[in-house]
Amino acid sequence: METKDTSIANKIIFIIVFSSLIVAVIGTSISLNRDFEKYKKDIQTRFLDIEKSLLPPLSSALYSEDTGQIKNGINGILKMPDIVYVEIRNPDEEEIAYKNGKPQEENSIHKEIKVEYLEPGADEEDKEHIADLKITASLEGATRKIKEQIIVFALIQGSQFLIITILIFYIFTRMVSRPLAIMATYAENLDLDDLSSGNLDLGRKNSNKRDELDKVVGSFNKMKDNLKISHEKLKDYAENLEEKVKMATREIEEEKNKVGNLLNNMKQAIFSVDGKGHIIPPVSDYASEVFGENIINKNIYDILYRDVDPKSELYANINTVFALIFGEDIIQFEIAEYYLPERMLVVDQKTGDRRALKVSNAPLWDEDELLTHLMYVIEDVTEKEKLELEIEEKKKSNEKNISIITEMANSDLEEVRFFLNNAAKLVEDSMSLAKMVPKEKMVLEEIFRALHTLKGNARVFKFDSISSLTHLTEDKVTTIKNKIEDGEEFIPTRTTYNPIIDDLYSLNQEVNEYSSLAKKVFRIENEFEKRVMNDVENYITDIDNIIDQRIISQSVFFKSKESKKEKRKFFDEIVNNPPSKDTIQDLHRVTHSLKGALRSHSSLKDLSEYAHMFEQSIDGIDQMKSEDIDDFTANFVEAIFELKSSLGPFFTRKESNRYTSIFLEEWIAVFEIIYNLTLNYDEKKEEITPQFSESVDSLFREAERLNCALIVKMCRDMKNFIKKPKPYIWKIIPTIVSDLWTFMALLSKMEFSKHSVDEDLNRIYNNFKSAEEIFEESKVKAEQILYTEISKHQGFLILGLLSNLQRKKLPLADFFVVAKKWVRTGGKLVDAFIYPPNTTVGSHHIVGAFANADFSKGLPDKFKELINNGDPIAESLLYFFQEDSFYTYLKLIDVSQLVDSFYLLQEDGEDQVIKVRTWPVVLKNLDKLEELAEKCGDDSIRRAVKKLKDIPVVPALSKFKSMVNEIADRLSKDVEFNIQGTNVTMDKDSFNTLQDAIVHILRNSLDHGIEDPSDRKKAGKKSEGNIFLSCEEREDDFINLVIKDDGKGINPEIISKKAIEKGIYTEDQISKLSEKEIIEIIFQPSFSQKESVDELSGRGIGMDVVKKNIESLQGTIEIKSKVGEGTEFILNFKSNKVG
Amino acid sequence: MKILLVEDSQNYLNEMKEILEDQDYEVVTATDGLKGLEALKDNTDLSLIISDLNMPNLDGLSMCRKIKSDNIPAPPIMMVTTEGSTELKRQGKEAGVRCWLIKPVVGKMLLSMVEKVIKN
Missing domain, CATH: 1.20.120.160 (HPT domain)
Incomplete structure (x- = not known):
């Protein structure tokens, strides 16, 4: 509705004026009326006066008919105020006798008076009615007077209203309207967003007394303030709300993402289908990945059940389920649910791979709890199942x-x-x-x-x-x-x-x-594969040489991988200077051999593909055109690079023989990286931090630069394992870190051996020792000791590291904390890094270094013995070590083997681990020692090393004890096997040959020599049979070994019989042989065969092997046998030992 | 708890009977719909009827229709079928079938469903 602004003052004025006017009019009317009535009363009084005073003369005159007098009387009456007309009639006549004045009918009062005459002295009753007098009094005077009064009244009232109006208007405007308007404007202009403007002020004079307006203004301002506060609160809240909503949204978003990620990780397709099997949105993203297409609006039969045979029972079941469950309740669903397949195999339409899907179904209900949709949650378990x-x-x-x-x-x-x-x-x-x-x-x-x-x-x-x-x-x-x-x-x-x-x-x-x-x-290593490996290495070198010397320089060849330009340069050079037919042929030949070699090696088989690739690229190398560049380089260059990088790990030996840095500073840097790496390794967190990975990377780079194959390998292992699942990492990383530390400790120690005569050694050792002793109680003191030490002398690995740590303001005493955790020492930390004082540097140090480094405990005791016993050869060996102990040891100790074996066996028992960890190190060390010894060309050293490899025969044969016992058990025989002998040693290979022979002899003794316990008793022997092996060294490097049993002996008659049976000899021939010769028939191959077969042993089987083997040791074999008493094999053969 | 089994295949009848009796249900059997109706009249304390769909003389659905049209007091009926269709389901609903079991009925599932329907 449209409204118009109007003033309250107007309204008030109107009301006041109107009401007072009414009051005034009513009042005035009453007063005027009273005046009028009074006037009328006055006229009546006047009539009475006329009657009293003027009538008598007039009646007399009338009586006397004195006209003059009558007229006088009438005039007298007319002279009275307001009387306007007088008439006199005779009572009997209608006619007016006398009259004067103007008759007036309206606005007048008439008075009829009887004029009577009484004779003087006559009786009242004799009054004579002589005339009727009619007097008219005009009211005009009264009317006029009232009119005048009204005018005055109107004038007075009008001016009064005017004044009042002005006054009220003024007052109201001033006191009410304006403040109200101000308030209105103020209120109108009040901006909720900015309530900071000033308070409402009506601009009135300040007064202590507050009237209503003041109160209103006060309230208004108070309201405004409150409003301001609440608005601010509201605003705050609104803002916070926004923030909160944002946060909540973010959280939800994150949750959604998380859930999304989770779902994706879970590989789940989630969707629902209607009664007709149509897949209706929403469908989880992963669904399309599972089924290889967008499945929205498709039919479940064409998606999940697409590979189900429509004739199968499964298909019928699915059909039935779909027919039954929709629009039904939970019971029907639960019945039917059972028949829906929980696992489906779906063939990927693109790749043809089979995907194993785990399917879960859930019902979706309407308000009446009847099933409307069937939900599918499908998980791709292909990988999982494969993994399982x-x-x-x-x-x-x-x-x-x-x-x-x-x-x-x-x-x-x-x-x-x-x-x-x-x-x-x-x-x-x-x-x-x-x-x-x-x-x-x-x-x-x-x-x-x-x-x-x-x-x-x-x-x-x-x-x-x-x-x-x-x-x-x-x-x-x-x-x-x-x-x-x-x-x-x-x-x-x-x-x-x-x-x-x-x-x-x-x-x-x-x-x-x-x-x-x-x-x-x-x-x-398999001997054959070892050989293959060597061949492969040689072929690769040959190929390298042919390429470098006869086709293209190595540098151009290597650079060809760097950029397109270099590739072009490389290619052009070959095109411009094509290799000769001979070169191509040579290359062909070598590559072909390489291919063959690779194929024959179990671990390298796959690499033959590259050799093939390379071989292909050689054809037509002399007739290439410009467009061949990509094909050629892809085959020629890539194949070689792939081969080399793949073969790299197999050439570790070669790698480790390369120059390894001997600069202390470089090793200090490595040590420092290892130290930092250790600090970045947080066992409690159970996660690999980026810093740790970085440390591994930098260690890897540094180690590669220094050509330290061992650390390179350890880093490679760590890098591999970091990627693996957690539980795996946490078993392996600590081992490697520990290996790294132990290796550094060993290096440090070996380094000290070089400085053995340095008098500093004692001081360094003692100071370190006391620092180690107190570092737990007082880090500060330990710190001081170490600080003094590093400031005095820095020429050692460990001091170099500490010095670097100190420069970086790292607490030095922490070194002990860290090292103690990682170095395998068996308690003494400093001893692991520094040689104890008062030890003459020599063999002990080498042995000690091995012994203290936990993993090398297995170094053969005899190595220690030799040196401790002052063996002159061992002494020269020692000399060899002292020459360059530092990097000899770098090459010598290959912890990587240890690490490898440890991985493989870590799940297993402790002792087994130790066993496995010990042996390869020993073996490898011996091999490497041998290698080094061969290289150094000093015969005494070579012999020394070889001697280390000699086999102590008696202890080595002890292992047959368990074999003998076991076979005896199986044969239900009681046998005691004893070995006796001096400290006999022989060459390892020779020993292996001997061993084969001994196996056969022992077997035959058990099988055919020793009788069953019952038979032995019958023969009057102890039920327990005896086999006795003794061996001794003769002066001519020959060994005499005797195996003797107390069995039934070899019966020459039986041998003869059999030899004839088998057609080896005729009866005639046999009869000419001596008993000894007959017994020796058993060494003939055609005799050594079995009749009755059991797993353990044949009859006289393998005796030909015995003979052959002993002969190969330039030895002889002799049998002494007495029927019923036992058999004795006497072996004489060359020990081939070095020592 | 007493259950009426209506099934023409003796093997199948025995199998289900055994399963149910193992769980201490009392089982009354009938080999077709007509006999089923008789059994229903004889046993007023039934908790459940499990009936095959295809049977000689009087099939399962017809039996249900008869029960309904003659106002014979009867417990819930579970109908056993090898395959289902919406039409069959509709007919079943009209005839008063509580829910459908799918052949071959698996023991464990049968029991849990019987329990549920009876409780329901």
Whole structure:
């Protein structure tokens, strides 16, 4: 509604004026009326006066009919005020007798008076009615007077109203309207966003008294203030709210992201379908990844169930479920749910890969709790299932591996190595023989012997799976051999041999498994692969040389990878100066050989592809065109680079023989990085910090620069493991860090050995020692001691590190804290870094360095012994060490092996770990020592090292004790096996040969020599049989070894009989032989064969091997045997020892 | 708890009976719809009827319709079927089928559902 501004004052004025006017009018009217009535009364009075005073004369005159007098009387009456007309009539006549004045009918009062005459003295009753007098009095005078009064009244009232109006208007405007208007304007202009403007002020004079307006203003201002406060609060709240909403939104967003991430990580497709199977949005993003397409609005049958055979029961079930559940309640759903598949295999339409999906369903209800939609939560478990399978397989193979490792760890690793090489060779030989489909008995016997040897050896090492497999194969060989012997018509075919060849393949695989484990865990390398490795190395070098010298310079070749320009330059140079046909041919030849070599190596097989690539690129190298650049470089350059980088790790030995920095400063830097790395490693947090990774990276770079293959390898391992799942990291990283520290400690110690004569040594050692003792109580004191030390002398690794730490204002005493945690010392920290005083530097230091570094505890005792006993050769060895102990040790100690083996076995028992950790280090050290000794060219040193490798025969043979016991148990025989002998040593390889022979002899003694306990008793012997082995060294470097049993002895008659049976000799021939000669028939290959087969031993089996082996040691074998008393094998052979 | 099993296949009947009796349900059996109706009249204390759909003489649905049209007092009915369709479901609803079981009925599921329907 439209409103108009109006003034309250106007309204008030109007009301006041109007009401007072009414009051005045009413009042005035009443007063005027009263005046009028009074006037009328006055006229009546006048009439009475006329009646009294003027009537008598008039009546007389009338009576007397005195006209004059009458007229006088009438005039007299007319002279009276207000009387305007007088008439006189005779009472009997109508006619007016006398009249005067003007008659007036309106606004007048009339008076009729009877004029009577009474004769003087006559009776009242005799009054005579003589005339009627009519007098008219005009009221005009009164009216006029009233009119005048009204005018006055109006004038007075008008002026009064005017004054009042002005006054009220003024007063009101001044006192009410204006302040109100101000207030209105103020209120109108009040801005809620800016209430800081001044308070409302009406601009009135200040007074102590507050009237209503003041109160209103006060209230108003108060209201404004309150408003301001609440508005600010509101504003604050609004702002906060916004912030809060933002935060909440952010949180929700984060949550959503988290959930989103989670879902993605969980690989879940989430969506729902309606009764017709249509997939309706929303659909989780991952769904399209799972199904390879956008699935919205598609039918579930074309998506999840697309690979279900419509004829299958599953399909029928799904159909039924879909028909039943929609629009139904939870019970129906729960019944049907069971028939929905929880796992589906879906074929990826693009890749054809099968995806394993875990499907969960959930119902969606309407208000009536009837099912409207079916929700699907689908998880891609392909990887998971694959992983689980892998883990399961790995677990199985690990179990096997562990048992193999345990078997190996229980044996002399050198022997294991020998065995494995030998085994591979035996299997290989047997295989090639079997493949020839031999028809001759002899060949089968050859196979049989090979297998038998293998079986025997496997038993010694308790490699059960090899021995039992061999046994099975042996049986099959025997069967064929018997058939050939028995039936003349039998001609073996390929089919006949197939089972044997199959067996041999399995056997080969088994041996390979052992070998590869041996290689992995114990660094036992297959001789063949070792050779291949060497070949590969040589071929690569050849290729390098051909390229560099005959095709293109190495620098151009290497640079070709850097940029397109360099690539072009490289290419153009080849095109412009194409290699000669000869060069190409040479390159072809070498590459081809390389390819072959790679293919024959179990670990390098895959690399042959690169060799092939390279070979391909060589063709047409002399006829290239410009556009060939990409193809050529891709094959030629990339292949070589790939080969080299892939082969790199295999050439560690070569790497470690390269120059390794001997500059102290550089090693101090490495040490410092290791120190920092340790500080960045937070065990409690259980997570790899970026700083830690950075430290590893910088250590890696530095170590690479210094050519320290060992640390490079450790870093590589750490970098690999950092990426792996947590529990793995936390088992391995500490070990590597600890290895790093131990290695540094060892270096530090070796370095001190160089400065042995330095008198500083004692002081440094003692000061460090006292610092170590007090650092826990007083870091400050320890700090001071260390500080004094580093300021005096800085020429040592450990001092250099501390000096660097001090320069960086790091607390020096913390070194002890950190080192104590990581260095494996067995308690004495300083001793791990510095040689104790008063030790003459010499052999002890080397031994000590090994001994104190926990991992090298396994250095053979005899090495210590030799040096401690003042062995002159050991002394020269010592001299060799002293020459360049610092970096000899860098090369010598390869902790990486230790780390490797530790990874493999970390899940297992402590002692086994120690065992495995110890051996490879010893072996490798010996190998490296040998290598170094060969290089140094000093014969005495070479001999010294070789001597270290000599085998002490008696202790080494002790391992047969368990074998003898075991076989005896199986044969239900009681046997005591004793070994006796002097400190005999022999060359390792020779020992292995001897060992094979001894296995066969012992077996035969157990099998055929020692009788069953009951038989022994019958023969009057103790039930317990005896086998006695003794050995002694003769002066001519020959060893005399005797194996003697107290069994039934070898019966020459039985031998003769059998020899005739087997067709080796005729009866005639036999009769000419001496008893000794007859017994020695057992050494003939054709005699050594079995009739009854048992896994443990044949009959006289392998005696040919014994003879052969001993002969190969330039030895002889002799048998002394007495029927019923026992047999004695007397072996004489060369020890081939060095020492 | 007493349950009426209406099923023409003796093997199947026995199998379900065994499952239910193992859980201490009392089981009354009938081999077709007509016999089912008789059994229903004879046993007024039934807690549940489990019936096969396809049976000779009188099929499951017809039995239900008869129960409904004759106002025979009956407990909830679970109908067993090999395959379902919306049409079948509609007919079942009209005939008063409480819910559908899918053949082959799996013991564990059968029991939990029987329990639920009875409680319900």
